[in-house]
Amino acid sequence: MKTLLYFAFRNLMRQKRRALLLGSAMALGTCFLVLASSFVAGISQTLFDRVMTYVAGHTSVIVCDRGFMYRTAMRGEAGFKERIAKLPHVKKVDETIGIMSRIVGPTKGDNGILIGTDMDAQMSQAELRDLEDNFPMVSGAFKDLTRTDVPNPAILSKGKAQYLGLKSGDGFSARFQDSRGRMQVGKFTLVGIFQPSNAFMEAPFFVSMRHAKQLLDMDSTDLPYLYLTLENPTVNAKIVADTIFKMFEPGLAALPVRLENGKSVVTAVAAGVKADSAARSRMASYLGAGIPWKGDVVALPERMALELGVKVGDTVRVVSGISRGGDTISDRAVLAGIWQPPAGAEGLVLWEEDAFQSSRSFRRSQSLDSGLAQAKAASSLLDTLLSPNWVRMNRALTTDDVRDQMRQIGARSWKAPVVAVRTMYETGEQIIKLADALNLITLVAVLILFLVVLTGVVNALRMTVRERTREIGTLRSLGMQASQVRTLFLMEAGLLSFLSALAGTALALAAMFGLSQLTFPIEGNPLSMLLVRGHLVFVPEVLATLGQILLVIAMAVVAAWNPASQAAKLSPANALRHHE
Amino acid sequence: MIHPTKSLHASAVLVLATCALGADPDGAKILKALEANETLSADIHSKVAITENRAGQGAKSLKCEYFRRDSDKSFVIAITAPESDRGNGYLRQGEHFWMYRRNTRTFQHVNRDESIGGSDAKGQDFESRPLSQMYAPAKDAQGKELVRADTVGGVPCWKLEVRAIVSDVDYPKKSMWVRQSDLLLAKDQSFSSQGTLMRTGYYTKYQLVAQRQVPMRQVHVDEVEKGNRTLVDLSEIKVGKLDPTIFSKAWLESQSK
Numbered sequence: 001m002k003t004l005l006y007f008a009f010r011n012l013m014r015q016k017r018r019a020l021l022l023g024s025a026m027a028l029g030t031c032f033l034v035l036a037s038s039f040v041a042g043i044s045q046t047l048f049d050r051v052m053t054y055v056a057g058h059t060s061v062i063v064c065d066r067g068f069m070y071r072t073a074m075r076g077e078a079g080f081k082e083r084i085a086k087l088p089h090v091k092k093v094d095e096t097i098g099i100m101s102r103i104v105g106p107t108k109g110d111n112g113i114l115i116g117t118d119m120d121a122q123m124s125q126a127e128l129r130d131l132e133d134n135f136p137m138v139s140g141a142f143k144d145l146t147r148t149d150v151p152n153p154a155i156l157s158k159g160k161a162q163y164l165g166l167k168s169g170d171g172f173s174a175r176f177q178d179s180r181g182r183m184q185v186g187k188f189t190l191v192g193i194f195q196p197s198n199a200f201m202e203a204p205f206f207v208s209m210r211h212a213k214q215l216l217d218m219d220s221t222d223l224p225y226l227y228l229t230l231e232n233p234t235v236n237a238k239i240v241a242d243t244i245f246k247m248f249e250p251g252l253a254a255l256p257v258r259l260e261n262g263k264s265v266v267t268a269v270a271a272g273v274k275a276d277s278a279a280r281s282r283m284a285s286y287l288g289a290g291i292p293w294k295g296d297v298v299a300l301p302e303r304m305a306l307e308l309g310v311k312v313g314d315t316v317r318v319v320s321g322i323s324r325g326g327d328t329i330s331d332r333a334v335l336a337g338i339w340q341p342p343a344g345a346e347g348l349v350l351w352e353e354d355a356f357q358s359s360r361s362f363r364r365s366q367s368l369d370s371g372l373a374q375a376k377a378a379s380s381l382l383d384t385l386l387s388p389n390w391v392r393m394n395r396a397l398t399t400d401d402v403r404d405q406m407r408q409i410g411a412r413s414w415k416a417p418v419v420a421v422r423t424m425y426e427t428g429e430q431i432i433k434l435a436d437a438l439n440l441i442t443l444v445a446v447l448i449l450f451l452v453v454l455t456g457v458v459n460a461l462r463m464t465v466r467e468r469t470r471e472i473g474t475l476r477s478l479g480m481q482a483s484q485v486r487t488l489f490l491m492e493a494g495l496l497s498f499l500s501a502l503a504g505t506a507l508a509l510a511a512m513f514g515l516s517q518l519t520f521p522i523e524g525n526p527l528s529m530l531l532v533r534g535h536l537v538f539v540p541e542v543l544a545t546l547g548q549i550l551l552v553i554a555m556a557v558v559a560a561w562n563p564a565s566q567a568a569k570l571s572p573a574n575a576l577r578h579h580e
Numbered sequence: 581m582i583h584p585t586k587s588l589h590a591s592a593v594l595v596l597a598t599c600a601l602g603a604d605p606d607g608a609k610i611l612k613a614l615e616a617n618e619t620l621s622a623d624i625h626s627k628v629a630i631t632e633n634r635a636g637q638g639a640k641s642l643k644c645e646y647f648r649r650d651s652d653k654s655f656v657i658a659i660t661a662p663e664s665d666r667g668n669g670y671l672r673q674g675e676h677f678w679m680y681r682r683n684t685r686t687f688q689h690v691n692r693d694e695s696i697g698g699s700d701a702k703g704q705d706f707e708s709r710p711l712s713q714m715y716a717p718a719k720d721a722q723g724k725e726l727v728r729a730d731t732v733g734g735v736p737c738w739k740l741e742v743r744a745i746v747s748d749v750d751y752p753k754k755s756m757w758v759r760q761s762d763l764l765l766a767k768d769q770s771f772s773s774q775g776t777l778m779r780t781g782y783y784t785k786y787q788l789v790a791q792r793q794v795p796m797r798q799v800h801v802d803e804v805e806k807g808n809r810t811l812v813d814l815s816e817i818k819v820g821k822l823d824p825t826i827f828s829k830a831w832l833e834s835q836s837k
Contacts, residue, residue: 178773180748182748182772182773183751358748362746
């Protein structure tokens with residue numbers, strides 16, 4: 001074998017010019033293959049790790065308050081963020097706030113999206129660099145969002161700032177709807193301007209997450225949207241989403257309340273009861289001929305009604321806690337009927353679901369026992385009539401499903417908070433398709449290129465066999481076996497392709513370095529989303545490159561098989577008689 | 581832009597003229613009087629013209645026909661002008677609220693907090709809620725209601741300050757100027773929770789419709805984006821039972837043909 005390898009190498013050296021030409025073609029092919037593959041890997045990395053994490057997260061948790069799509073908070077459930085962060089494969093969990101707003105400058109207004117950026121979180125240098133890669137700053141820096149010497153520091157895109165007539169240090173206003181649905185106006189100070197990498201990035205208007213929460217009337221107990229960054233997202237996104245989906249198994253909801261009728265006061269626990277037509281009918285059977293179960297109504301156990309001195313049709317004051325603003329949350333509900341609670345639910349007030357859930361949403365979060373045990377005891381009788389703590393949407397499987405789900409979430413039938421868990425495969429299907437398409441295009445282009453190159457290889461080997469027919473005859477006469485002749489030619493092809501592939505890989509690495517030094521304009525460039533700070537991104541992967549070198553060798557050897565076999569089949573006598 | 585329904589609902593403010601107040605104005609009674617006029621017992625049909633002025637962008641006009649039936653919380657808005665919007669419309673049937681687009685011939689469900697036609701009106705605004713369930717008179721440190729005499733355009737009014745008693749209203753604070761003579765709303769101002777003035781509305785040319793006073797002209801001034809204002813004119817108001825088929829998708833779709 002060693003001798004054959006020596007012969008193969010010697011033969012290549014004997015025909016330097018041909019070997020060089022053929023090798024150059026194979027090297028260029030390999031160079032293109034490695035370059036294209038690294039470019040696609042770079043695009044995929046940019047799409048998955050930069051674009052996708054900002055646009056939708058590898059996996060995301062979507063929440064909204066009672067069918068109000070833009071009230072993106074689930075009250076009192078912030079603990080989920082910590083639990084999700086501890087799941088396997090989860091690298092990072094980002095709270096996400098993005099609210100449509102109207103930005104008002106000195107003379108003009110324009111629409112924008114108020115984005116909360118968590119500058120208080122421990123952001124690594126790499127994360128900060130990623131952020132600034134996505135939003136390269138023209139003036140100021142993202143850390144300026146933490147400034148305390150100006151009111152509500154904010155960062156706008158260059159185009160937006162120019163349109164609104166704003167420069168760094170200027171003040172402006174923005175009108176938006178807070179997480180309660182109230183119209184608000186915030187005063188901001190422009191502390192930074194970024195150059196958007198594409199048209200989509202024009203709209204964001206950044207403030208610190210802390211300020212965003214204050215402006216939107218959210219606090220640390222609220223759970224906003226969560227975007228997750230995962231290890232190996234293509235594999236883990238659905239696994240993690242399934243796990244989170246199970247974590248959000250809905251349960252029952254209960255609320256401590258105080259009922260008042262004049263000077264009579266009773267402390268109780270309230271549970272929400274649905275009020276759709278089927279529920280109304282069932283409640284009518286439980287309550288007898290009372291007030292229809294519709295609007296702001298309650299049903300009390302008989303003992304409680306007696307203590308309060310109220311009868312069916314009377315109005316009671318329901319105090320359900322203290323609002324975040326410090327006001328007492330109270331409501332006037334009509335006593336629709338008297339209900340017979342099962343054991344364990346003797347202190348349970350049934351409250352129409354809408355009024356119940358809205359009080360639950362507005363009250364300040366408390367860690368006290370909310371009396372869930374009583375609601376659970378009542379479920380033996382009321383089961384599906386009881387209002388849940390939240391509604392979990394089914395997992396969407398496609399982008400169309402997500403679209404339908406958004407419609408469903410926005411429909412008015414939801415009375416409880418709504419939660420949905422998604423992966424990038426549903427929310428960023430287009431981006432994934434783009435990466436797949438690029439991979440396919442590259443593969444097809446490379447295969448065509450190699451077909452051309454390998455035709456050359458076959459041709460060159462055929463000529464070599466013809467030229468060296470008498471030499472083959474001599475070798476066969478000296479005792480070389482037919483299989484050894486074939487191996488010799490295959491080794492020549494293999495050796496040539498190996499050396500060419502190495503040279504091609506080195507050339508590709510040099511080309512990547514050179515190309516990544518070029519700076520492309522970002523403004524008005526439709527492909528700028530794929531650039532990082534105006535530079536192309538290449539991600540050469542060791543295993544992929546080794547695989548590509550092996551592919552090139554394998555293709556060359558396969559192409560050489562037929563000419564090598566022909567050489568091996570020559571009889572020594574005929575070969576020796578051969579004349580050009 | 582202020583939506584016609586919003587105009588009728590939220591500010592069709594009026595009052596039983598017989599609801600006489602004593603020498604000391606009572607904020608709760610003023611609110612009740614305003615609320616008493618909110619629900620129409622009869623069906624109503626009106627033409628509505630909305631002119632929206634945007635700073636630096638000139639005026640944009642929209643005309644529509646408005647059909648309302650309070651007995652089952654239904655209404656239909658059929659846009660008649662400009663030509664580019666003609667045939668589009670909105671339909672509410674009880675709990676459901678759709679937007680119809682002529683070009684695609686599709687009905688799309690409108691979300692509760694979705695902007696209607698790019699205006700500041702939202703789906704939720706069409707869910708009528710009694711005024712007294714949303715607001716109560718604001719009180720000073722001594723517990724006295726913030727009601728005092730004032731004038732609007734020389735007309736004596738009661739200026740009543742109210743605050744939201746629920747959290748999910750557009751504006752947590754409002755000031756209302758109610759004419760002393762007939763307890764009709766003359767002007768209101770809406771504030772954010774931080775106390776920033778966001779919108780001012782003026783209500784004029786009241787007309788008696790089905791025993792309710794309806795402001796035939798309203799002007800809404802955007803106090804945040806200076807120079808923006810919306811003018812709402814109602815005309816040809818007719819009262820009486822409307823053909824039930826009007827409150828259907830088929831009818832709204834037929835208007836685009």
